[in-house]
Amino acid sequence: MLSAFTLGLFALVASSEVSASPKPVPITLQSRKTPRGQSSGLRRRALSAxxxxxxxxxxxxxxxxxxxxxxxxxxxxxxxxxxxxxxxxxxxxxxxxxxxxxxxxxxxxxxxxxxxxxxxxxxxxxxxxxxxxxxxxxxxxxxxxxxxxxxxxxxxxxxxxxxxxxxxxxxxxxxxxxxxxxxxxxxxxxxxxxxxxxxxxxxxxxxxxxxxxxxxxxGGIDNTKFKGNLTFADQIGSGDWEVESTQITVNGKTTSVLKQRRSIIFDSGTSNILFSTSTTNAMYALISSDIKPFKAEPGAYGLPCAKIGSLPAVIDLTFESQQGTPFNLTIPSSELNVGPFKSDPSTCQTLINAFDGLDLVGGSVLKHYYSVWDVGNQRMGFAPNGESQSSMTGASVI
Missing domain, CATH: 2.40.70.10 (Acid Proteases)
Structure with a gap:
């Protein structure tokens, strides 16, 4: 959940502590390594993850x-x-x-x-x-x-x-x-x-x-729970977890609006995706003209439930790794439908809500990836979720 505090709307301080750009590749990167000069310190850690x-x-x-x-x-x-x-x-x-x-x-x-x-x-x-x-x-x-x-x-x-x-x-x-x-x-x-x-x-x-x-x-990373290697990107927010995106594509296509660079907040407490009205409209235009604003709930969109299941809606959010390589975080078509509106059960709400002044992704993205939130190095890591659902074994730290 994104509080108004994190948006700077009120002061609350707790005293404790189709694009011409390079084609994005699947998430693969070098193996996780201990940062230079930290290995001996990590060996002295007194606590386990x-x-x-x-x-x-x-x-x-x-x-x-x-x-x-x-x-x-x-x-x-x-x-x-x-x-x-x-x-x-x-x-x-x-x-x-x-x-x-x-x-x-x-x-x-x-x-x-x-x-x-x-x-x-x-x-x-x-x-x-x-x-x-x-x-x-x-x-x-x-x-x-x-x-x-x-x-x-x-x-x-x-x-x-x-x-x-x-x-x-x-x-x-x-x-x-x-x-x-x-x-x-x-x-x-x-x-x-x-x-x-x-x-x-x-x-x-x-x-x-x-x-x-x-x-x-x-305090750790469980390498049994993801496929391949982690890709890390710089965290640029001051309080929020924020990563710069180079473009957005929908079903392999993009527009001038979607090719703009933007900072996207990652919020584990939010279910949907929030983008500005212009970005939201541009994304939906590449999915279906049947998707319309739902007047009873400003910011929400929907379409007849009978149509939503057949719509392709693969959304790729493109970022750059710390090595400068583009990579995508992909939201599959299965995420488009978040269920019927209570006030109109024949209309199903779609995933992306319009919220001017805020670009944010939540659980609809994060549940497809293992994510590492590295406070010490101010970076975020991603890898596709693995098939193993075992208890924590082989946990490691960066």
Whole structure:
């Protein structure tokens, strides 16, 4: 989920931490290597990579992947989306009478919880599901605090967090308690684990619901879960995870609009794809003239459900590796249909939403790739998801 904070719409600071260009090639690159001068340091690491199993929130389409952390002393399990589109930790507390999720975190049962004096609202520009955010329907009221946060049995003390004390009804469908931001700067529990000896990176294995076994690996890379080698690209965002794209093609074709360079945010907490209106219209024009804006939900598009299954819609997002080689991240046709609109079940919503001023991709891309979010080296790595669904073996670090 991309909060308004990450878009700079309000200040919230957590105190813790067909183209003439070269033809893109499939994702293949050199083998992963330890950065020069770091091998001896890595051998001294005191902690092993921490694996967190992730559940898939599925409602006709994959919406969110979430897993457990523990908060407090003694620890209370708190289910969270590990969200690369935000930076703070917030979750439902017993103070929230509008929150329907259970079991709520009870601050009174934690001897290490320190209540803060600040309350604020967090409004989100992308929500939990596939529908566009309309009329500020995703807003949390939160109170600051600190507590011990434990991940994989490793505690981090005095982590800044926010307890949710009120929420808008749009959040009620969530099967999880909150959001753990995993922005491009190490903060919170992640910063504490890095300080304790973990490499400053994490990996996401987000899979379709039918596949399962998704997980987050903090401080490592599981080479059993992807095919070939990782391709790395520079991360250029200041807080957001952002990579520059050289062009977009749809069904092998492009236009002058789609050949423009743009920075694309990668947000693990967002289900759909968001692009400016001009880019969205250009993409849909290469798919079908039947795709139209859905007036009841500004920013959304759709077409009769009877037509959507036969449409080819292979979308290639082209980037450059750190070696200057173009590569594609491909979204297959199967992702185009995200289900019927509630207000008009005969019309099916299509994947890309219009949002001027923002280019962003989420789970519809990430569930087809193993992704490495390298905070220390400010880069992102991608490789196609592998067929192996084994538990973590052969994990390695960059």
């Amino acid at each position: 921490i694996s967190v199993p992730l559940d898939d929130f599925f409602l006709g389409t994959d919406l969110q992947w979430f897993g457990n952390i523990s908060v407090g002393t003694p620890p209370q399990d708190v289910s969270v989306v590990f969200d690369t589109g935000s930076s703070s930790l917030e979750f439902v507390s017993t103070e929230c009478t509008s929150c329907v999720q259970t079991p709520k975190f009870d601050p009174a049962k934690s001897s290490t919880f320190v209540r803060g004096s600040r309350t604020t609202t967090l409004d989100f520009s992308t929500g939990v599901g596939v529908d566009p955010v309309v009329n500020d329907d995703y807003v949390l009221t939160v109170r600051s605090g600190t507590d011990t946060v434990t991940v994989g049995g490793v505690p981090a003390k005095n982590v800044s967090l926010f307890t949710i004390i009120d929420q808008t009804p749009a959040f009620n469908v969530d099967p999880f308690l909150g959001i753990q931001g995993m922005g491009s700067r190490a903060q919170g529990f992640f910063a504490a684990l890095v300080k304790a000896g973990l490499p400053s990176l994490f990996s996401l294995f987000l899979t379709p619901n039918a596949v399962g076994n998704a997980d987050l690996l903090v």
